[in-house]
Amino acid sequence: VEERAVPVAEDTALNEMTLVQNAEGRFEATLNLDVGTGEELCAALDPLCRPVPLPDGSADPRSIGARRAEALGQVLRTYLAQSRRPMSGGVLPHVTLIRPAAAEASVGGGEAVDRLGFAGPVSAATADLIACDATLTSVIVDCSGVPLDVGRAERLFTPAIRKALGVRDGGCAHPGCGRPVSWCDAHHIQPWSAGGATSIDNGVLLCRLHHGLIHHGGWQVYLGRDRHPWFIPPHTPDAPEPTPLRSHARRTMTDLPTAA
Secondary structure, three states, rough: OOOOOOOHHHHHHHEEEEEEEOOOOOOOOEEEHHHHHHHHHHHHHHOOOOOOOOOOOOOOOHHHHHHHHHHHHHHHHHHOOOOOOOOOOOOOOOOOEEEEHHHHHOOOOOOOOOOOOOOEEEOOHHHHHHHHOOOOOEEOOOOOEEEEEEEEOOOOOOHHHHHHHHHHHHOOOOOOOOOOOHEEEEOOOOOHOOOOOOHHHHHHEHHHHHHHHHOOOOOOEEEEOOOOOOEEEEOOOOOOOOOOOOHHHHHOOOOOOOOO
């Protein structure tokens, strides 16, 4: 190796990343990183990739690839949530969800379709998941996408309420999880759009994996008479309702064979 020459493995000038949206609307990425940046990526992902057992104690069914992708999502959300980062157009970059006014959609004779700033249309369930624990800046648009009115930030769980939820839930409340508070979204048990209050008794902390299971996976959560979250596993409408499961914090406080 020539004196002062940079080895290929350490040459940052060779770093490349591709990011494309495929025909199904999913994002595909490839990375070619120098050894230093690759080490930093591994260090960031490693503590977030641990398996999470199912509520019955069985092994995490996700592959290492799925866990690594979930970890990357957590790294991105943590980065976007803190303020000491580059600005984009004079504001901190974050996920932008565009929700047309229902009245405008009915006037236009169509259906209101939620969409993301970069990725385009998304399902109502995914839009609700994104909006569940977010500062809402209401931008009302007409059927042509022209802004009609810009409102103010509202419905975000305050730091005080999040702290109280952290004390009660101890992290992700989903049975068997317990990921730390800093990894969690604050979820409205009764959706804010359906009149649910932003309060301790209508909130529960969930990591993004289990937050997604509430919105997409058929899991249900409610506040029990003990004022702690209880979870109902997915089941078919004609099947008997499964026995509710206590939140992670409550399960760890009992020696019974089954916490529920």
